[in-house]
Amino acid sequence: MSNTSNPALRCLPSIPQPPRHASERLHTNRAFTCRCGQPVFFRNSVCLACSAPLGYDPQRGLLIPLDPLPDQAADMALWQSAESTPHEGRYARCRNLNSAAACNWLIPLGDAASPEQDLCLSCRLTRRLPDLSIDSNAEWWGRIEIAKRRMLSSMLGMHLPVVPMADDPQQGLAFDILTSTDGTPIVTGHENGVITLDAEEADDPTRELRRAQLLEPYRTLLGHLRHEVGHYYWHRLVEHTDWLMAFRNEFGDERExxxxxxxxHYSQGPCADWSMRHVSAYASCHPWEDWAETWANYLHMTDTLDTAQSFGIDGERLELTYEPFTAEAFGDAGPDSAEFARLLNQWMQLTGVLNELSRSMGVADFYPFVLSAPAVRKLHLVHRIIETADARWNASEGYMA
Structure with a gap:
């Protein structure tokens, strides 16, 4: 399905909206500049213009140029921000920089003379790997880590708790990236903080075949990770909290x-009217899957808007007229309804244009989902829970306050 079937995109007179600065809602910056003045991007580890080494500081959400730290021991390789004074912004580079993962994340040192770990926060979350001596496994691992770093940077920008299971066995997060060694399929899923991912999902032909077989409009590594991490955050942010009844009111009773x-679901297929209540067919099978699919779509929306706004593209100023959502669509849901309505309307305008651009290239729609009113209310609840979590967690180290 495409957005063109959504009544929200009917051609109607444009409704003026007040001016807005992108910084009002930007969680994660995606536009960076090297010290030489040339643009550099989230995945870069070196500036292609001046060859300056680059690294991503996950605490600050910045891609920064680096200088070697002066007067360091011969067996150390420590760095400082090229824009910092000595003893400020000191880092080690992740051990996986020169591996198939090509990790450009930094390990902030603070006042420490040397790092306690040689892996960055993102790489420390990966608990198990397939046999990397097999070239295809190493290549797939690299693609998965790229997607994982993208997802984690968004979550850190939202001030969500991100802590390795090695540091917190009870509430921490871990990723097992596996391949089958005996023909038994690897089942992608989440259990007790561990996200298992079939590494073969990083093989484009395999993933596309599975997408077609399951009649899915969208299937990507990033989408898998966002969906599965949604299950993890349900346990951390909803279960055993005051949000549980609100969740059941919108998504249903997870005790089913x-x-x-x-x-x-797999034997009979989704209910015929799933699109009237859910963001995807799979979301209709159980409240837990409805939450995970809605969570993933919320991360799709916020990260894409962050990226667009980082580069000066604002959904409110695109030449597309449509019937906008209003705060009344969310019912009596608190004072942030107007803010979320504006966020959602930016998304609707941006994806309407991006879908048309995709069609101009003859490729699948950029965002092949239709948002019904119940699905939008669920997205709003995810938004409220994340915004509330922002006030409950200390993001300076990615750990619980």
């Missing part, structure tokens, strides 16, 4: 038999 619901 999960295995039976999945078996019913």
């Amino acid at each position: 038999d999960y295995r039976a619901a999945l078996q019913r």
Whole structure:
């Protein structure tokens, strides 16, 4: 399905909206500049113009040029921000920089003379790997880590708790990236803070075949990771909290038999009217999957808007007229309804244009989803829970306050 079937994109007179500065809502910056003045990008580890080494500081959300730290021991390789004074902005580079993962994330040192770890926060979350002596496994691992770093940078920008399971066995997060060694399929999923991902999902032909077989409009590594991490954050932010009843009111009762619901979905297919209540067909099988699909779509929306706004593209100023959502669409949901309506309307305008650009290239729609009113209310609840979590967690180290 495409956005053109959405009544929200009917051609109507444009409704003026007040001016807005991108910084009002930007969580994660995506536009960076090297000290030489040339643009550099989130995945870069070196400036292609001046060859300056670059690194991403996950605490500050910045891609920065680096200088070697002066007067360091011969067996150390420490760095400082090229724009900092000595003893400020000191870093080690991740051990996986020169591996297939090509990790450009930094390890902030603070007042320490040397790093306690030689892996960055993102790489420390990866608990198990396939046999990397097999070229395809190493290549797939690299693609998965690229997607994981993108996802984590957004979550850190939202001040969500990100802590390795090695540091917090009870509430931490870990990723197992696996391949089958005996023909038994690897099942992608989440359990008790561990996200298991079939590494073969990083093989484009395999993933496309699975997408077609399951009649999915969208299937990517980044989408998998965002969906599965949604299950993790349900346990951290919803279960055993005051949000549980609000969740049940919008998504349904998660105490419904999960295995039976999945078996019913795969044997009978989704209910005929799923698009009237859910963001995807798979979301209709159980409240937990509805949450994870909605969570993933919220991250799609916010990260894409952050990227667009970082580069000066503002959904409010595109030449597309449509019927906007209003705060009344979310019911009695608090004072942030108007803010979320503006965020959603920017998204609707931006994806309407991006879908047309995709069609100009003869490729699949950029955002092949239709947002019904119930799906929008669910997105709003995810937004509220994340915004509330921002006030409950200390993001300076990515750990619980």
